[in-house]
Amino acid sequence: MITAKAFVLAVTILSAALAIGIGTIAPALGQGKAISSAVEGIARQPEAADNIRMTMLIGIAIIESLTIYAFVIALVLIFANPLLQLL
Amino acid sequence: MITAKAFVLAVTILSAALAIGIGTIAPALGQGKAISSAVEGIARQPEAADNIRMTMLIGIAIIESLTIYAFVIALVLIFANPLLQLL
Amino acid sequence: MITAKAFVLAVTILSAALAIGIGTIAPALGQGKAISSAVEGIARQPEAADNIRMTMLIGIAIIESLTIYAFVIALVLIFANPLLQLL
Amino acid sequence: MITAKAFVLAVTILSAALAIGIGTIAPALGQGKAISSAVEGIARQPEAADNIRMTMLIGIAIIESLTIYAFVIALVLIFANPLLQLL
Amino acid sequence: MITAKAFVLAVTILSAALAIGIGTIAPALGQGKAISSAVEGIARQPEAADNIRMTMLIGIAIIESLTIYAFVIALVLIFANPLLQLL
Amino acid sequence: MITAKAFVLAVTILSAALAIGIGTIAPALGQGKAISSAVEGIARQPEAADNIRMTMLIGIAIIESLTIYAFVIALVLIFANPLLQLL
Amino acid sequence: MITAKAFVLAVTILSAALAIGIGTIAPALGQGKAISSAVEGIARQPEAADNIRMTMLIGIAIIESLTIYAFVIALVLIFANPLLQLL
Amino acid sequence: MITAKAFVLAVTILSAALAIGIGTIAPALGQGKAISSAVEGIARQPEAADNIRMTMLIGIAIIESLTIYAFVIALVLIFANPLLQLL
Amino acid sequence: MITAKAFVLAVTILSAALAIGIGTIAPALGQGKAISSAVEGIARQPEAADNIRMTMLIGIAIIESLTIYAFVIALVLIFANPLLQLL
Amino acid sequence: MITAKAFVLAVTILSAALAIGIGTIAPALGQGKAISSAVEGIARQPEAADNIRMTMLIGIAIIESLTIYAFVIALVLIFANPLLQLL
Amino acid sequence: MITAKAFVLAVTILSAALAIGIGTIAPALGQGKAISSAVEGIARQPEAADNIRMTMLIGIAIIESLTIYAFVIALVLIFANPLLQLL
């Protein structure tokens, strides 16, 4: 029989996997778009390469933060889930 | 048997994961689009780089706020859920 | 056994997460599009930068209001749900 | 056991969340598109900025009304639902 | 136990929310497209602004009528549902 | 217990809501596209504005008829459903 | 209990609603595309307006016939369903 | 209780509605595309209008035949279904 | 009770409807694309009209054959289904 | 009661319908694309018409083979299914 | 009652149909794209026709191999399934 504990644990595991799985989709697309534009920009204006690359790095660092949020939630769910104390 | 408490906890965990997972999709795409345009703009008009980068940062900060809303909801659901007192 | 109270609470939590999750998708895309156009506009016409940035800010503030509606509904559902009195 | 009252309340909550969640998707996209065109228009014809901005504001106000409809339905469902008297 | 009355009421509430939720999607996109073209048209031909704005307003008023249909159905379902007399 | 009458009524309500909900999607998109082209056409050829606007109005009136079909079906289902006599 | 009659009636109602709902999607899109091209064509060649408008009307009349088929099926299902005699 | 006859009848009704519903989607899109191109072609080459219109009519007649197949199947299912004899 | 015969008949009916419904989607789109190109080609090169129209007709006849396959399967399932002998 | 034989027969019928239904989608789109390009090519280079048409015919014959595979599987399932001997 | 054997056979049949059905989607699209480009290339450079056609044939032969894999799996499942010995 599926116990209450097992049910909560299973949902926790699935949730962590979904959070990180879904959480990588858009950031990767957004970063790919930004890098792609940066590379095209450098090819068109090589002398502005430093300026472009710096702007790109600031941008994809901010996008990376979005995945970090999802990664943090996933790790909290697996390693430090306060709700599991309530069982 | 799945108890009432376990059911609510499981839904809470899944909801938090979904909120942050879905909540990163569009902001990342939007930010990627904005950064991409900024980088292209700098490549086309290097002397307007500061103006462009500032506008871009204001914009993606506002978009970032959307994910923050979802992150706040997720954290509230996990760490300070008032509805769990009602059980 | 899943009690009536637990069922309503679980649905409330899931609803709040969905409302804010779905409610960020389109605003972020819309804002990203607006910012992207603004940045491109500044790169093309640097002397109209103030005019463009002001129009952009008015616009994304209005879009931001859409997510605020969803955020308000989510907070009302969690912290001040009148329907929970009826149970 | 899930009572009739609890079932109706749960559906009410979910409906309100869905109405406002789905109801923000298209307006935000539509507004983003309108703002984006307005910003591009100003960049191309700075001297027509007032005319463009006014047309844009009329337009996105009309679009905003669509979300208001959904918001009204959501608030009615939560705070003043006549159907709950029938239970 | 879920009574017949509760079942019909729940379906009514969900239907009203879906009708207005789905009913805003396409009108908002259509209006956004129309406004976007109008704004671009004004930027290209400022002297035809009145003509363009009037055509745009006629058009989006007709589109608005589509959402009104859905809004009417939603209000009828909630406030004046003849089918509920049959129960 | 869900009675036969309640089941039919619930399906009726849901069907009416779906018919009008789905029935607004494509007409609104189609009308938006038509209006958008008309507005662009007027901006390109202001002297042909009357001709363009008339063609546009004929067209979107025909498209409007599609939603009217769905609206008629929805009203018939709610207010004059012959099948409900058979119960 | 759900009787056989109620089940068939419910499916009939849902089918009618779906037939007309789905049956408006593509015709509206197709008509919108045709009208849009016609309007653009008139803007580009005002002297060919009659020729273009006539071709457009023939075309969208043929497309309209597709929705008529679905409308006919929906009306037959509601008002003159031979299968209901078999019950 | 749902009898075998009622089950088959319900599936028949739903199938007919789906067949005609789905069967209008692509033909309408295809016809819209063909008409749109024809109209654009006439606007570009008014002296070839007859040739273009004839080719268009042959084409959309062939596309119309696809929906006719689905309409035939739907009518056969409703009015002359040989499988219902086997019950 | 749903008998074995009724179950197989119901699945047969649904399958026939699905086969023809799905089987019209892509051929109609493909034919629409081919006709559209043919019409555009005639508008661009009226003197090659016969050559173009012939190539188009060969092509859409081959595409039509795809729907014929699905139509044949649907008719076989309804009127000459060898599997129904096995019951 | 649904017998084992009826279950296998029903799945067989549904499978055949799905195989041919899905199996026409992409080939029709692919052929439409190829024919469309061929027609455009002939319009641009009428003197290469034979060469283009031959290449097109080779290509769409190969694509046709893909649907033939699905058609063969469908016919095998209906008329010469070796697995039905195992029952 | 559904026996173990019938269940496995039914799944086998459905799997074979799905494998070949899904397995034709992308190869047909890919081949259509390749043929389309080849035809356009010949129209643009008739003197390179042999070179282009050969490259195209090598390519679509490789793509054809992908469907062959799926066809092989489907035939193995129907005619030489080693797993059926294990029952």
Place this chain on the structure above:
Amino acid sequence: MITAKAFVLAVTILSAALAIGIGTIAPALGQGKAISSAVEGIARQPEAADNIRMTMLIGIAIIESLTIYAFVIALVLIFANPLLQLL
């Protein structure tokens, strides 16, 4: 009754079919894109044909390897599944 063995065998068969079915989708699209570009490249630069064709063949061989992985998994599941020993 469905035995444990039958359940595992059925899942194995379905998994193998899905693996190869899904596993052909993207490689075919990717290869089609690569071949299409190669053919266009040869049409634009016939003297670089050998260089282009070689690069294309290296590329699609690497893409082919992706489907091979899925094919290997499918064959392992059918012919040499170590997990079936554990039953």
Place this chain on the structure above:
Amino acid sequence: MITAKAFVLAVTILSAALAIGIGTIAPALGQGKAISSAVEGIARQPEAADNIRMTMLIGIAIIESLTIYAFVIALVLIFANPLLQLL
């Protein structure tokens, strides 16, 4: 009856198939895009062919690594699954 062991084995097999199936989709598309650009680049700048091909190979090797991760997970699940010891 489905035993616990059979259930875990079935899920394992399905998971392995899904992991490799889904895991080939995007890498193949990404590689196809990269190869396509490389081939176009060589056609435009034949003298940079070595440089382009090297960059392409580095890139698609990195993308290939993504599928390798999924392949590793699939093989681990089938051949060396530590979780199966826990049963």
Place this chain on the structure above:
Amino acid sequence: MITAKAFVLAVTILSAALAIGIGTIAPALGQGKAISSAVEGIARQPEAADNIRMTMLIGIAIIESLTIYAFVIALVLIFANPLLQLL
């Protein structure tokens, strides 16, 4: 009977497969886009090849990190899952 342990293990395996499966989709698309732009950039500006390739490598290394997150979660779930101690 499915035991609690088996249920949790099955969910764990499925979650790991889904996490890595979904986790490769977007990174591969993003990397493909970035490589594609880099290759095009080199073809347009061969003298900036080193600069472009370096920017590309920094970018796709950051994107690779997103899949690494998902890979880490998958490995943790399989080999070092702390939640399995709680059973």
